[in-house]
Structures are given as structure tokens and as C-alpha cells.
Amino acid sequence: MTPEPTRDADVDLIVRQAARASDEWRAASLEARAAALVAMGDALDAHADRLIPIAREETRLAEERLQGELKRTSFQLRLFADIVRDGAWIDARIDHADADWPMGAPRPDLRRQLESVGAVLVFSASNFPFAFSVAGGDTASALAAGSAVVLKAHGGHPRLSEATAEVVMDAARAAGAPAHLLQVVYGRDAGVRALRAPEIKAASFTGSVSGGRALFDIAASRDEPIPFYGELGSVNPVFVTARPAEERAERVAAEFVASFTGSAGQLCTKPGLLFVPEGSALERALGEVRLEEGAPLLNESIATGFERTLSATQEQAGVRVLAEGAPGEGPAPILLTAPADAVLEHFEALTAEMFGPAAVVVPYRSDDQLGEIAERLEGQLTATLIAEDDEPLAADLLAALTRRAGRVLWNQWPTGVSVTFAQQHGGPYPATTAVGTTSVGTAAIERFLRPVAYQNVPDALLPAALREENPLGIPRLVDGRLQSPPAGGEATS
Amino acid sequence: MTPEPTRDADVDLIVRQAARASDEWRAASLEARAAALVAMGDALDAHADRLIPIAREETRLAEERLQGELKRTSFQLRLFADIVRDGAWIDARIDHADADWPMGAPRPDLRRQLESVGAVLVFSASNFPFAFSVAGGDTASALAAGSAVVLKAHGGHPRLSEATAEVVMDAARAAGAPAHLLQVVYGRDAGVRALRAPEIKAASFTGSVSGGRALFDIAASRDEPIPFYGELGSVNPVFVTARPAEERAERVAAEFVASFTGSAGQLCTKPGLLFVPEGSALERALGEVRLEEGAPLLNESIATGFERTLSATQEQAGVRVLAEGAPGEGPAPILLTAPADAVLEHFEALTAEMFGPAAVVVPYRSDDQLGEIAERLEGQLTATLIAEDDEPLAADLLAALTRRAGRVLWNQWPTGVSVTFAQQHGGPYPATTAVGTTSVGTAAIERFLRPVAYQNVPDALLPAALREENPLGIPRLVDGRLQSPPAGGEATS
Numbered sequence: 001m002t003p004e005p006t007r008d009a010d011v012d013l014i015v016r017q018a019a020r021a022s023d024e025w026r027a028a029s030l031e032a033r034a035a036a037l038v039a040m041g042d043a044l045d046a047h048a049d050r051l052i053p054i055a056r057e058e059t060r061l062a063e064e065r066l067q068g069e070l071k072r073t074s075f076q077l078r079l080f081a082d083i084v085r086d087g088a089w090i091d092a093r094i095d096h097a098d099a100d101w102p103m104g105a106p107r108p109d110l111r112r113q114l115e116s117v118g119a120v121l122v123f124s125a126s127n128f129p130f131a132f133s134v135a136g137g138d139t140a141s142a143l144a145a146g147s148a149v150v151l152k153a154h155g156g157h158p159r160l161s162e163a164t165a166e167v168v169m170d171a172a173r174a175a176g177a178p179a180h181l182l183q184v185v186y187g188r189d190a191g192v193r194a195l196r197a198p199e200i201k202a203a204s205f206t207g208s209v210s211g212g213r214a215l216f217d218i219a220a221s222r223d224e225p226i227p228f229y230g231e232l233g234s235v236n237p238v239f240v241t242a243r244p245a246e247e248r249a250e251r252v253a254a255e256f257v258a259s260f261t262g263s264a265g266q267l268c269t270k271p272g273l274l275f276v277p278e279g280s281a282l283e284r285a286l287g288e289v290r291l292e293e294g295a296p297l298l299n300e301s302i303a304t305g306f307e308r309t310l311s312a313t314q315e316q317a318g319v320r321v322l323a324e325g326a327p328g329e330g331p332a333p334i335l336l337t338a339p340a341d342a343v344l345e346h347f348e349a350l351t352a353e354m355f356g357p358a359a360v361v362v363p364y365r366s367d368d369q370l371g372e373i374a375e376r377l378e379g380q381l382t383a384t385l386i387a388e389d390d391e392p393l394a395a396d397l398l399a400a401l402t403r404r405a406g407r408v409l410w411n412q413w414p415t416g417v418s419v420t421f422a423q424q425h426g427g428p429y430p431a432t433t434a435v436g437t438t439s440v441g442t443a444a445i446e447r448f449l450r451p452v453a454y455q456n457v458p459d460a461l462l463p464a465a466l467r468e469e470n471p472l473g474i475p476r477l478v479d480g481r482l483q484s485p486p487a488g489g490e491a492t493s
Numbered sequence: 494m495t496p497e498p499t500r501d502a503d504v505d506l507i508v509r510q511a512a513r514a515s516d517e518w519r520a521a522s523l524e525a526r527a528a529a530l531v532a533m534g535d536a537l538d539a540h541a542d543r544l545i546p547i548a549r550e551e552t553r554l555a556e557e558r559l560q561g562e563l564k565r566t567s568f569q570l571r572l573f574a575d576i577v578r579d580g581a582w583i584d585a586r587i588d589h590a591d592a593d594w595p596m597g598a599p600r601p602d603l604r605r606q607l608e609s610v611g612a613v614l615v616f617s618a619s620n621f622p623f624a625f626s627v628a629g630g631d632t633a634s635a636l637a638a639g640s641a642v643v644l645k646a647h648g649g650h651p652r653l654s655e656a657t658a659e660v661v662m663d664a665a666r667a668a669g670a671p672a673h674l675l676q677v678v679y680g681r682d683a684g685v686r687a688l689r690a691p692e693i694k695a696a697s698f699t700g701s702v703s704g705g706r707a708l709f710d711i712a713a714s715r716d717e718p719i720p721f722y723g724e725l726g727s728v729n730p731v732f733v734t735a736r737p738a739e740e741r742a743e744r745v746a747a748e749f750v751a752s753f754t755g756s757a758g759q760l761c762t763k764p765g766l767l768f769v770p771e772g773s774a775l776e777r778a779l780g781e782v783r784l785e786e787g788a789p790l791l792n793e794s795i796a797t798g799f800e801r802t803l804s805a806t807q808e809q810a811g812v813r814v815l816a817e818g819a820p821g822e823g824p825a826p827i828l829l830t831a832p833a834d835a836v837l838e839h840f841e842a843l844t845a846e847m848f849g850p851a852a853v854v855v856p857y858r859s860d861d862q863l864g865e866i867a868e869r870l871e872g873q874l875t876a877t878l879i880a881e882d883d884e885p886l887a888a889d890l891l892a893a894l895t896r897r898a899g900r901v902l903w904n905q906w907p908t909g910v911s912v913t914f915a916q917q918h919g920g921p922y923p924a925t926t927a928v929g930t931t932s933v934g935t936a937a938i939e940r941f942l943r944p945v946a947y948q949n950v951p952d953a954l955l956p957a958a959l960r961e962e963n964p965l966g967i968p969r970l971v972d973g974r975l976q977s978p979p980a981g982g983e984a985t986s
Contacts, residue, residue: 023896071597088975093915093936103912104564108905112915112936115895117928201921201928220713224872224922227929379717389951398954402608403516407946410954412601419596421973422586422605424946428694429717435610435694435943436720442973443586443605443944450928451936453900453917458882461891461903475975480914480935482581482968484977 003158005187011194014150017180018119019199022148024178026116029464030472034081036177037143041077043171044070044135044164051163055129058157060296060329065263066130073130076137076419080144083442087474089145089449090114092465094478097456109456111466114449116146117227118201121194123215125206126156126298127266133157134164137419137440138204138229139182145448150200151184152191156299161186195219202448204229204439206268208305208355209430216433229447230433231426233353234381235272236414239370239397241387242277244411249281252386256359257289259413261325261333264295265357266302268425269382269414272353275340275370278363286361291325291333297356306331306356313360316349318342322361333357340364340373347376367393371400379428379435380405382414406431406438496651498680504687507643510673511612512692515641517671519609522957523965527574529670530636534570536664537563537628537657544656548622551650553789553822558756559623566623569630569912573637576935580967582638582942583607585958587971590949602949604959607942609639610720611694614687616708618699619649619791620759626650627657630912630933631697631722632675638941643693644677645684649792654679688712695941697722697932699761701798701848702923709926722940723926724919726846727874728765729907732863732890734880735770737904742774745879749852750782752906754826757788758850759795761918762875762907765846768833768863771856779854784818784826790849799824799849806853809842811835815854826850833857833866840869860886864893872921872928873898875907899924899931 006014025033044051048070055066083089093112101107120142125132132138134151142149153161165184172181185194195203195218203219203226205212212230219228244252260271276282297303310331313319318338325333336358343350343362350360364370374397377383383405387394401408406427417425423441426432432439437447454462464472473485499507518526537544541563548559576582586605594600613635618625625631627644635642646654658677665674678687688696688711696712696719698705705723712721737745753764769775790796803824806812811831818826829851836843836855843853857863867890870876876898880887894901899920910918916934919925925932930940947955957965966978 027892068597075596082973086973088970091936095911095913095915101911101913103568104561105909105911107911107913110911110913110915112917112934118896216718217713220710220718225709225713225926227927389953395954398950399520402945402947403611406944407948408950409948410950412949416598418588418594418598418600418603420588420594420600420603421970422588422603422946424605424944426944428943433718434720436939438944441605443584446929450921451899451917451919451931452895453915454895455900455902456905457891457901457903460882461888477581477914480575480579482975482977484975 003162003186006185006190008193011185011190012197014183014185015119015194015197015199018148018150018183021178021180022116022119025148025181026146030084030087032176033144033146034084036172036175037077037081037084037140039171039175040135040168041074043167044074044077047167051160051167054160054163055157058160059129059298069128069130072419073135076131077135077140079419079442080140080445083445084144087465087472089445090465090474092474092476094466094476096479110453111462112451112453113463113465115452117448117450118147119150119199120147120448121150121152121200121203123152123191123203123205123207124154124161126154126302127263129157129160132206134161134184135168137444141444142448143181145445147448148178148180149182150194151182152194153184153186158186192218196222198224200226202227204447206231206439209233212433227447228433229437229439231268231439232430232432234268234427234431235351235353236269236380236382236384237273237275237377238271238384238386239275239374240277240282241391241393243388243391244386245277245280245282249285252282253285253289255413257291259415260359261292261357262415264297264330266298266355267415269417271384271414272359273351273362274359275362275364275373278365283363286335287322289323289335291323291335293326293328294330294332294357296329297331302355303331306354309352309354310334310356310358312349313352313354316342316346331356335359335361337361337363340369343373351377371396374400377404379431381425381427381431382407382409384409384414386411404428496655496679499678499683501686504678504683505690507676507678508612508687508690508692511641511643511676514671514673515609515612518641518674519639523577523580525669526637526639527577529665529668530570530574530577530633532664532668533628533661534567536660537567537570540660544653544660547653547656548650551653552622552791562621562623565912566628569624570628570633572912572935573633573938576938577637580958580965582938583958583967585967585969587959587969589972603946604955605944605946606956606958608945610941610943611640612643612692613640613941614643614645614693614696616645616684616696616698616700617647617654619647619795620756622650622653625699627654627677628661630937634937635941636674638938640941641671641673642675643687644675645687646677646679651679685711689715691717693719695720697940699724699932702726705926720940721926722930722932724761724932725923725925727761727920727924728844728846729762729873729875729877730766730768730870731764731877731879732768732867733770733775734884734886736881736884737879738770738773738775742778745775746778746782748906750784752908753852754785754850755908757790757823759791759848760908762910764877764907765852766844766855767852768855768857768866771858776856779828780815782816782828784816784828786819786821787823787825787850789822790824795848796824799847802845802847803827803849803851805842806845806847809835809839824849828852828854830854830856833862836866844870864889867893870897872924874918874920874924875900875902877902877907879904897921
């Protein structure tokens with residue numbers, strides 16, 4: 001049975017419960033937090049046979065893709081358990097009192113750590129029903145930070161959301177976590193009401209620019225504005241220089257097609273623009289690619305949106321179809337092309353995201369023209385260079401692209417976002433609404449933390465991370481110098 | 494001669510120049526950035542005899558106070574030079590490719606660092622014409638991060654702003670910095686125009702809640718919203734428990750008076766509320782304090798605002814005058830009192846900031862009543878406990894206060910903010926508009942940084958911080974483990 005939209009009174013109760021659970025969770029030991037995260041990950045794996053069939057029914061995604069995504073999701077929960085224990089994210093800093101501090105006034109004893117920001121609201125995404133949903137990266141990183149989570153279920157998979165919450169929260173409670181550590185609300189109105197609630201201290205979102213911006217505006221216009229971590233839109237341009245466009249044209253064309261059509265093009269990092277040298281072997285190869293039959297899109301809303309953005313692109317002067325697959329259970333994959341001159345003339349329209357199996361190949365006339373396009377691009381999650389090391393254009397382009405994208409790639413493709421320590425999934429607006437953050441990878445925990453300094457507080461009243469003896473064995477900055485944990489600590493080499 | 498308001502066309506030119514200077518500065522070596530910061534600090538000290546008389550004329554602050562503030566400001570520039578060289582702020586992370594990454598898919602080579610967010614707009618404050626102005630903490634931390642700065646001069650000290658910019662930029666240019674690294678604009682309209690300019694990628698502000706919120710709203714409603722680091726208002730409550738209120742009443746009363754009247758009460762961290770046990774020796778001692786003659790306030794706007802907020806507080810039922818000084822060159826220092834019941838009834842009015850030499854003493858009846866008040870407080874820069882270690886109330890209050898304040902103090906006073914590694918000057922709204930950040934201390938650099946990940950990029954094309962051999966000798970997270978720099982590095986112990 002599909003869950004009903006959550007009523008106003010229930011939303012109000014849920015956010016109050018979340019605030020109390022957050023206070024309790026913030027005070028829990030790192031080990032208690034880690035144990036709960038591990039239990040949640042293990043429970044997901046153990047209940048795959050129950051969850052995956054629901055996901056298949058609700059999202060039309062393939063079995064294999066869902067199996068992989070579930071594995072990624074449980075891995076992610078366990079990875080954040082490791083991160084919690086490591087403690088480097090606490091950014092513990094200790095300044096001992098110093099009567100001769102050269103500022104001109106004595107320095108008091110000051111100790112600073114990062115603590116949970118409070119209860120967090122997570123809007124889940126449609127395209128990753130596990131990895132960016134109830135028990136996904138936002139939830140994992142918020143729980144790791146010591147925050148309770150109110151999860152706004154995506155309308156595309158409500159029953160899966162309910163079942164996932166049940167599975168992971170049964171496990172978390174059994175591991176000692178507060179009963180209301182993770183609660184789910186349903187329906188757009190419930191999400192907006194929760195976003196306006198004073199008990200909610202930060203929110204995260206993955207979805208469209210229009211939806212995300214509307215929620216960002218609500219978060220920013222509250223009496224108490226709160227951080228809103230929106231991961232919105234990105235067209236993920238790929239720039240191919242002269243040599244690979246001649247020397248490995250077939251391979252680049254094939255890899256590009258695989259990347260832009262994978263998951264029916266419904267990935268935040270789908271490469272939507274491919275810049276190729278005019279008249280190159282690659283341009284010819286792209287004219288000869290075979291596109292597969294269309295796979296079903298996630299839901300009607302995405303299908304309608306894809307049709308609309310595709311039409312808008314095709315209507316621009318100079319745009320023509322380079323290759324097209326056959327319609328299947330979903331719309332036919334399609335490769336358009338438009339000359340760079342047309343892109344420069346209708347920049348916004350021709351660099352707009354199409355969320356589905358479509359991309360635009362842009363032949364360019366000169367390096368200067370490519371540079372001009374790179375300078376005009378708005379914020380991106382990723383930007384990719386297909387190039388050789390010794391091409392002078394490559395270094396210049398790389399510098400330009402790092403100012404516009406959160407992740408720059410070299411001879412690899414942007415889809416398939418690995419969950420690691422150094423991953424960055426974010427970028428200047430509209431890629432995200434919070435340019436300094438990531439929603440994938442271990443640094444995602446930073447979004448849900450705030451610093452607190454303790455001045456002259458007796459050791460016994462300090463949080464464990466800041467006590468003189470370093471009982472947690474974490475790395476700390478002591479009087480401005482990084483100190484490894486004492487022998488036996490595992491956090492540093 | 495007082496500088497004229499900057500014209501629109503000049504603002505437009507200045508932000509374009511800032512964007513170009515920022516690109517150049519971002520590419521400068523850490524050593525080049527550090528050298529410029531040191532040169533700027535040294536130049537401030539060398540030109541004290543020129544700058545301090547202008548500051549005295551424009552701000553009416555005392556000579557000694559200005560000398561101390563200048564010293565703090567030049568120290569701060571040199572401290573950020575040390576921080577730049579240390580390189581820990583880069584948060585360099587390297588994940589080597591791993592075919593067996595347990596996520597279920599191979600991990601690519603990923604390397605991530607923090608880089609400048611781009612050109613920054615800094616609104617300077619009235620109350621610290623050096624430390625929170627042209628060459629103050631926001632500027633120092635933005636330059637350290639690799640950002641060029643457009644500085645909106647405060648109307649309270651325009652000539653000093655112009656002179657300071659000339660002094661520090663002559664030194665910076667001589668040290669090799671870009672000509673437009675730091676530029677000043679004058680007038681409210683120029684500030685707003687710069688804030689709306691697409692070339693500006695972040696902004697910081699220190700001032701009133703009303704002014705800061707208006708600017709925050711502009712930053713958030715841009716086509717490309719940008720981070721806005723506003724440090725707005727705080728009443729900095731102080732909670733005195735039973736024992737010190739009896740055992741060291743005279744001392745606490747004297748220290749409180751010194752703290753709330755220092756700099757004529759025009760400090761962000763001025764303790765504006767003092768909670769004392771009803772009928773305690775401290776309450777009696779506070780009825781007998783002698784307040785000095787009033788010192789001049791910074792400018793007419795602040796004097797008017799102080800008068801208005803003071804009247805609004807005095808008009809509340811239950812409020813009476815506990816002690817009052819004599820008017821001098823400025824308004825008489827004044828100590829009000831109101832019972833805790835009245836505070837709970839008119840909470841907003843009686844916990845509002847009065848920016849000037851006034852505070853409210855609140856006798857409380859019970860620990861429960863004090864706890865209730867602590868739970869209702871809005872976000873604060875600081876909260877202070879005057880207590881003994883073995884009082885059970887102290888630990889409970891401490892936990893409540895860390896959820897509401899960026900810095901909690903124990904038996905010390907919040908005024909006099911030390912510039913250190915562990916300092917935290919920020920807190921939940923309205924203390925700041927960006928709860929996760931600080932505007933004082935070395936962590937202030939984090940506000941002007943954004944992460945960029947490099948995937949599979951050849952070593953020669955990587956930024957120095959991410960090259961395999963660690964040529965900068967900085968601490969890095971390699972495959973999830975913190976690594977100290979190689980022998981000879983100075984960053985870690």
C-alpha cells in the first residue's frame with residue numbers, strides 16, 4: 001500500500017521528535033554512532049530480496065543496476081562508520097593559554113570542535129532509489145555527523161522508502177540508536193512544511209534546478225535561514241582535443257555513447273555536450289554510431305520533462321539529428337549536433353540539461369572558440385578533457401574548467417561516481433546551491449557540522465575530543481601543530 | 494578629503510578587475526601569497542603614525558585602543574601567512590586507483606583540494622576600523638585563500654579606509670601581488686551593486702541584523718546565489734550559578750561592568766544579559782556598582798540606534814534602572830534589571846541587543862527557570878558560565894549553551910576575541926548567517942574555498958598540492974590515511 005501524504009500535525013510531531021533524537025544522538029559516543037551505521041548497512045544487504053523487487057516495480061530500473069546500487073549504499077553506510085571512528089572530521093583544535101601570544105594580548109585556553117548542526121531534512125532523489133534516498137549518502141553523512149534525519153520520500157518510490165526506513169531503523173534501534181533517528185514524511189506539502197520548521201537546522205536535496213531553487217529560496221527566507229545543500233543541474237561538458245579526435249575516434253565515440261545513454265541518461269553526471277574538432281575523424285565516427293532501443297524512464301514527470309527539454313533544444317537554429325535509436329519501453333536515445341557558432345549564439349538554450357538519453361555534439365573551428373565556450377559555461381558537477389598530455393590546449397582548458405566544475409576528468413567519463421575520500425560531487429551554481437560542499441564521498445559529513453569553541457572550560461566538562469589526554473585517539477591541531485594520535489591510534493600513519 | 498561614493502561604472506570595472514586579479518592570485522605560489530601578507534602586515538605597523546590619527550578623528554576611539562587594534566591586525570596578516578605556508582587548509586586528499594574498492598566498482602585515481610572560490614566582497618565594520626576593516630580578518634583570510642577582495646568601506650571611516658588600502662597595497666604590489674588584489678568601493682549603493690555582480694563569488698559582512706539580513710537576502714536571491722558570511726547580532730548571555738554569586742560577588746560584578754562597558758559597549762561579544770540568583774550577594778553587589786562617565790560612540794547612527802534599543806528595553810514592564818553613570822562625551826553607561834518572569838513573558842524585547850554601554854541583570858528564582866531561558870535563546874556568538882566545577886547545574890547549562898552559541902566560556906568574559914587556531918567567532922542565526930563558519934581565527938580561511946577533484950589527471954598537470962611527490966610538503970589524506978609531510982616539513986609534529 002502506498003503511504004498517504006503526511007498530515008501537517010504529524011509533520012510537526014516528527015520534526016519535534018527529530019530535534020530530541022538529534023540532541024540524544026549528538027551526545028552518543030562515536031562508537032555508538034558507528035555501530036548503528038554498520039547495522040543499517042548490514043540490514044540493507046540482508047533484506048535485498050525484499051527491497052529490490054519493490055524498487056523494480058516503482059522505478060523500472062534494471063535488476064542488475066539496483067543490485068549494484070544497493071551494494072554501493074550499504075558500503076557507504078559502513079564507510080561513514082569508519083569515518084566516524086577516525087574522528088579527523090571533528091577538526092579538534094586546542095590552543096593552550098599563552099601569556100605571550102604575539103597578538104598583543106594573552107591567549108586564553110581555547111578548544112574547538114565540529115558538532116552536529118541539529119536535525120536535518122533530506123529530500124531524496126528519483127534516480128537513485130537507494131543511494132540518494134532513505135538510507136543514501138545524505139542520510140549516512142548526516143547520521144555520521146550526529147544529526148537525526150527527517151527524510152522527505154520521493155514520490156517516485158514511496159513504498160520502497162517506507163520499507164527501507166523500516167529495515168534500517170529496526171537495525172539501528174537494535175544497535176541502540178534513538179527511536180526517532182530517521183523518520184520519513186510523504187508528499188510535497190509535508191516536505192515544505194518540514195523545511196519551514198524551526199526544529200530543522202539544515203536540508204539537502206538532489207533534483208531539478210527549478211524544484212531545488214524553490215526549496216533553496218524557502219530555506220533562505222526563513223526567520224532563521226538554514227544551510228540548503230541542493231545538488232541541482234549539470235550538463236557535464238566533454239572537450240576533445242585534436243589528437244584523440246583523430247587517433248582514437250572510434251573508441252571515444254563508443255565510450256561517449258555508453259556514458260550518455262547509461263541508466264537511460266538519467267544521471268546527474270551524464271555528459272550532455274561533446275566538443276569535437278570540426279571535420280575530425282571523431283565527428284565522422286559520431287555520425288555512424290548505432291544507438292540502442294529506448295529504456296523506460298523513471299516516471300511520467302521525468303519523461304515529460306525530457307520530451308520538453310529535447311524539443312526546446314531541437315527547435316534551435318542549426319541543430320540537427322546525428323544519430324537516433326528506436327523507441328522501446330522509453331524514448332529513443334538521440335544524438336544531436338550543432339556547430340559551435342550556434343552554441344555561442346544560443347548559449348543558454350544549447351547548454352541546457354536534458355535529463356534523459358540525449359546529448360549534443362558540437363564541432364568547433366578553433367582552440368580560441370573552444371576557450372570562449374569554456375569561459376561562458378555556468379557551474380558544473382563535472383567537466384571532462386579527452387586529450388594527450390603534450391597538447392598545449394589541454395593545460396589551458398584544464399585551468400578554465402577547474403573554475404567552473406567540482407570535478408575535472410582526464411580521459412575518463414563522468415558517469416559512475418565513486419564513493420571515496422577524495423570524491424567531489426558538487427560545483428558552482430546551478431550544479432549546487434552550496435559551492436563549498438560535496439554530496440558524495442566522505443567530505444559530505446562536513447555539511448552537517450558547526451564549530452563550537454570552549455574557552456577555559458574544565459577538562460572534566462569538555463567533550464571527549466577536546467580533553468587534554470585525547471581519549472578518543474584522534475588527530476588534533478595543538479597550538480597550531482598537527483598531532484597524530486598516541487601509539488595504538490589508527491587514524492594516522 | 495573624504496572619498497566620493499563609487500560610481501556604477503567604476504564598480505563594474507572594479508569587480509571585473511577583481512575577477513582577473515583573483516584568477517592570477519589563485520595561481521600564485523603559497524610562498525608568494527605568504528610574502529604579500531607579511532608585507533602588508535609590516536606596512537601597517539610601519540605606517541601606524543599616519544593611520545592612527547585618521548582613525549582617531551573618524552571613529553573617536555581612544556589612542557591606546559587603536560594602537561592595540563592595529564597590532565592585532567598586522568599580527569593577523571602575518572598569522573595567515575603562516576597558515577598559507579602550512580597548507581593544511583588545502584585539505585589535500587589523494588585516492589589512488591583501486592580495482593578492488595569494496596563499493597563494487599573500481600575506484601579511479603581521484604585527488605581533491607580546496608581552491609579559491611573567486612573574487613570576494615568584504616563589507617567592513619564600524620567598530621574595528623583596522624581589525625574588521627580594509628586589512629582586517631575577512632580580507633586577510635580571503636587573500637590567504639587565493640581570492641582577490643573588493644572592500645566596501647564603512648561610512649564611519651572612509652578616509653582611513655582609503656589610506657589603509659594605499660599602505661597595504663603599495664606593500665603587496667612591491668611583494669609581487671596583482672595590482673588589483675584589493676580594491677575599495679565607497680557608499681551603500683556601490684556595495685549593493687558589487688554584491689549583485691556575477692564576478693563576485695562570496696561576500697562577508699560584520700554589522701547589524703537588519704543591514705546584514707538585507708544583504709544576505711540579496712546574495713541569496715541572485716541568479717547565482719553566493720555564500721554570504723554575515724556576522725550580525727548577539728546578546729552574549731552570562732549565567733551565574735549559586736556559589737560564585739555568593740563567594741565572589743564583588744569580583745564578578747566588577748568584571749562584568751568592565752566587560753559590558755569596555756569600548757563603550759560597542760563590541761559584538763559584549764555581555765548584554767547577566768543571569769544571577771535572586772537575592773544573592775551578587776544581585777546586591779550589582780546594585781552598588783559605580784559606572785563611569787559615558788565615552789563617545791562611534792558615530793551618529795550607532796548613537797541613535799543605541800538610544801532607540803535602550804528605550805525599547807526600558808519601556809518593558811518590570812524593567813528598572815539598577816545603576817547609571819553620568820553622560821560624558823557619550824551616553825551614560827546603564828545597568829538595567831528585570832526579573833526572570835518578565836524576561837520569559839517579553840522574551841524577544843528583553844533579549845534584544847543594545848549596541849552601546851547597557852546591559853540587563855536578570856535575577857532568577859530557580860535552576861529550572863534558568864534552564865527554560867537557556868532553551869529559548871536564539872543563536873549567539875558567545876554564552877558564558879560563571880560557576881564552580883562541582884555544581885550539577887553547570888554541566889546541564891553547558892550542554893544547552895553549546896547548541897546555541899559558537900563559543901562557550903567558563904569563568905572568563907566574552908569580550909576580547911583572541912585570534913588563534915581554535916577561535917570561533919560565529920554561531921547560529923542571528924549571530925551569523927552561515928552557522929558552520931567563523932570570521933575570527935585561522936579557520937576563517939575556509940569561507941573562501943571550494944573543493945575541486947581531479948580524476949585521472951597526469952601528474953604534470955596537477956596542482957602542486959596533489960602531485961604524487963608532495964612538493965609542497967603539506968599534510969595530506971592518502972587513501973584515507975593522514976600522512977605527515979616528509980622530513981623537513983614543518984606542518985606536523
